[in-house]
Amino acid sequence: MSKYPVSPLATDLPTLPPVRGVRLASIEAGLRYSGRLDLTLMEFAPSTTVAGVFTKNKCPGAPIDWCRNILKHGKARGVLINAGIANVFTGKAGFDAVKYSAQAAAKAIGCSSEEIYVASTGVIGEQLPYQKIIDAMPTLYQQLDENQWKESAQAILTTDTFAKGYSITTKIGNETVTIQGIAKGSGMIAPDMATMLAFVTTDAKLPASLLQALLSEKVKTTFNAITVDSDTSTSDTLLVFATGVANNTEITDINDPLLQDFAQAFETTLKELALLVIKDGEGVSKLIEITVKGAVNDDSAFKIGMAIGNSPLVKTAITGEDANWGRVVMAVGKAGEPANRDTLSVAIGDIWVAHEGGVLTDYDRNKVNQHMKAETIKIKVNLNLGQGSATVWSCNLTKGYIDINGSYLRS
Amino acid sequence: MSKYPVSPLATDLPTLPPVRGVRLASIEAGLRYSGRLDLTLMEFAPSTTVAGVFTKNKCPGAPIDWCRNILKHGKARGVLINAGIANVFTGKAGFDAVKYSAQAAAKAIGCSSEEIYVASTGVIGEQLPYQKIIDAMPTLYQQLDENQWKESAQAILTTDTFAKGYSITTKIGNETVTIQGIAKGSGMIAPDMATMLAFVTTDAKLPASLLQALLSEKVKTTFNAITVDSDTSTSDTLLVFATGVANNTEITDINDPLLQDFAQAFETTLKELALLVIKDGEGVSKLIEITVKGAVNDDSAFKIGMAIGNSPLVKTAITGEDANWGRVVMAVGKAGEPANRDTLSVAIGDIWVAHEGGVLTDYDRNKVNQHMKAETIKIKVNLNLGQGSATVWSCNLTKGYIDINGSYLRS
Known part of the structure; x- marks a missing residue:
């Protein structure tokens, strides 16, 4: 967390209940900060689909390359997030750091490393001491729990002055589903994308292609419509994971009337998270x-x-x-x-x-x-x-x- | 002049000697400021040619419209500059203010109002009290003098913290000619153009088309290569006046070897003035x-x-x-x-x-x-x-x- 005064526009983190199919944990891995949570793992049910949008900066970090590459499979079992070091402009060492970190998480969860998403935020040009991540993995995995949202919302922050999350329930047909996400800012916020890291999960059952289409549409009026300082981070990442644990009707068409409530709630989630990022823009008062x-x-x-x-x-x-x-x-x-x-x-x-x-x-x-x-x-x-x-x-x-x-x- | 501390990068105004064919004066017209020079008239010899470049902002002030329109004639007898009110977003009243101000100056000098350039800098949306300009004109004209460069360099400033000028002599063939200009900044500096007003004069004899070609080329690497804050003023104006009083060889081709020393000195003038503008960027220390x-x-x-x-x-x-x-x-x-x-x-x-x-x-x-x-x-x-x-x-x-x-x- 930041040493700077809390934004006058800060709001309290809402209650973030469990989302079916998601377990998470955050620990102190001592990657750059000391005495604070800086490494987060989310584990998803085997049925999880994924969609993502990333920075358009031409000099992205190694994690962006990794995520873009594996996104085509549309499947996810986990996401590993570290705060403090962005792993940007670190050459081959940066790629290795991502690969070995993902492998460690995959081994713990029991999946392919291509089902592990990786996101990093912090300073540019410093190498990520990934051995610390590998060493921390058994403990991190052991601590996975449905009720660690608040801790993880804290752990992903850098210069942010307050934790950011949003949760909403909606229906797909008769099935009640949850959409819940956490995000961090707070400088270099500009489209496309905003600076940030944001992770949205839902227990809904949705094919990856539909999830991606929905995300690509709704990001335009939400995360891509915010700016703090016109600068565009090298690490911006917005990932959406649908665990598929809910028993909703199968939907394949984005225009299916059954999807409209969900689509609206999803847009609200993205907009609320985006506004939280702006409300913590560096030095913001309005x-x-x-x-x-x-x-x-x-x-x-x-x-x-x-x-x-x-x-x-x-x-x-x-x-x-x-x-x-x-x-x-x-x-x-x-x-x-x-x-x-x-x-x-x-x-x-x-x-x-x-x-x-x-x-x-x-x-x-x-x-x-x-x-x-x-x-x-x-x-x-x-x-x-x-x-x-x-x-x-x-x-x-x-x-x-x-x-x-x-x-x-x-x- | 600004109430803010003088820029740490400020330099002393160099000696600005007379330029053959140019007389100038500045007075207190009380347009917005009180107790300071705020209205400047430069008068040029009848043989004067002119070139100009202007802001690309789509909401320019009325003076920009005026200057762009008369520039096609390529002739100039005067330029009238006021500080304090930009005469931007003032509708028909803004156009009238320019027209009647130019007519007053034309009457004093004895020329067509389409040979009078007008430039304004200051706040947007306030109407220019042009009757004060008309009333001041006889006195202003009477005070025209070859030796008022220092006063005029001061009179055109707004939030600037120091006066900006540059003077250089060069040769066209065997004839020594002077290039001398004054400029003001200092926020909203971005191409194209930089924020500013700049007025460059020379006693050289050059056709308007050549002068414009030279200006359009040299502005790229000078005034259009500076930025303070990415904002683009609605009033940016760079005008170049060649009085033609010197006896240099007639030149019609921009690639004429006889023009190369002049072209180099002209670029230096633009670059030095542009850097002075940056050195007075609002709040600048580096x-x-x-x-x-x-x-x-x-x-x-x-x-x-x-x-x-x-x-x-x-x-x-x-x-x-x-x-x-x-x-x-x-x-x-x-x-x-x-x-x-x-x-x-x-x-x-x-x-x-x-x-x-x-x-x-x-x-x-x-x-x-x-x-x-x-x-x-x-x-x-x-x-x-x-x-x-x-x-x-x-x-x-x-x-x-x-x-x-x-x-x-x-x-």
Whole structure:
């Protein structure tokens, strides 16, 4: 856990009950930190399918290569997660570290190493002392339990200031199923993907191809719609495991009406986890929700939203509780997407302050200024060009960000 | 001038001697500030040609529209510059403000208003009280003088903490000519263009088309290769005026050998002014020089350089004097350009710290740490993929940036 003050936007970790088909444990392996949990193993039932999305960074860590490669089998028995060392830019040693770690977990669980997913987070360029992982494995395996979610939500953190999890139940036909996940942030959050590691499990029975299709669709409006600082981690990983222990009807079509409640609950899970990541953005004190309408298409709206969400000038204005809509105009203009200054309207906190190319002289300044003091700042932009829309989330830029990132390696 | 501490990278304004064919003056017009020069007029000889480049922001200020429109004539008799109000997002009132201001200056100088360039810098969304400009014009015109460069270098500033100018003499054939410019920054510096306003004059005789070709070429490696915070101003303007008072040989071809010394001096002028802008980046304490080699082409190298230069994580690491090359790797990977982790090498302060996908265990850490304390931090990246190269300049991200931009409107 971080030595920095807990985010003012932090929320308590909800109760994370057992998910049928999942056992987990976390221990102190002393990989980089001392005196804290830093190595986590989740074990899944033999019927488990898996889906995943990963960073688009061109210099990914060795674990990303590993996971991408085995994902094609669509089967999973475990995931091994370490915090402190990202195992990025470590050459062949990095690949070996992943391979031998996965082999150790596979041996303990009794499966192929190609059914073991691996995720690492922390500093870049340091080698992962994988012998410590191998040595820790028997103890780690022995401690596997249905009730270790809280500990694991803690163990995967790095500079995060609070543990992040979400749990929801829904139905597939008459069968009640659980969707439950944990995540960590908190710098280098930008699509695609956000910085983070996130692990979502469900006891539902779903083919891997369907799970992947669902994930690929729902990630767009959730984890890929958040940004902290425009930087894209080399380790971003979002994995979804469906243990198949539930007795739900077999579903093969993403448009099957029986899947719709589940799909909705799944999207909610991803969105809630994504917002928790933003709420722990490094140095954050305000969440920013940006809604873009009237763009030429949804993709264009998304890019404009991200240009606003990533603008240091917009982010610092919000830190100063300054309703500086002029910087929003600037950010719209710099996105490189179709925009017409003279049809552009901007609202802050649902109050329109600029309309079709000019400031509104009579808007309620007190109400806008009051909104700027809130924890969540809403910015709305209407380009009045077409039907494209998007919502993205960001956070403000504070001195805390500079404190954290100006001294990370020396901490 | 700014209420913020003078940049530690500030340099003294050099002596700015008269440039043949240029008279200038600055006065207190009380447009937004009080007790400081805020309105500047430069008058040019009747033979003056002009070239310009402007922000690519899709929501530019009214002055940008005006200048772009008249630039096609290639002739200039004056430029009118105000500081404090950007005249952006002001609708028809903004257009009127430019038109009537230009008409007033044209009347004083005795030329067409389409020979008067206009540039504004400051807050967005406020209307420019152009009647004050019209009222000030007779006095402003009366004060025109060859020796007002220092005053004008001051008058065009906003949050800048020091005045910026550069002067050089060179030859076209046997004729000695001067190239001299002034510029202002200092937030929202990003290509294309950098944030700023810059006005470069020369007494050389050059056709407008040649001047524009020269500017368009040389801006790429100078003003378009700098970034402060990735934000792109709505008002960026770089204008070059050649008064034609010198008796140099007529030149019509950009490749004419007689032009090469001038072209070199012109590039130096643009580069020095651009670096002065970076050295006054909001909250700056270090200049960052990023050299990218081995990219698939120059454009790709440039984009990778900018991804590094705009990365908040790289910029804050440099604030912490932390040789965090891992973040450089991350930034290379997020640029979206061809890059191969396993051929990538990174140097800091000319010392290679990572080579072809792995950290070098035996590099001189003391020397690297020593370099991190310097005012100019050098980052070198070799992708080892092709022959593309580029150099870009950025600055670090500090708490000062947040101080300045979190309270701008309220200052």
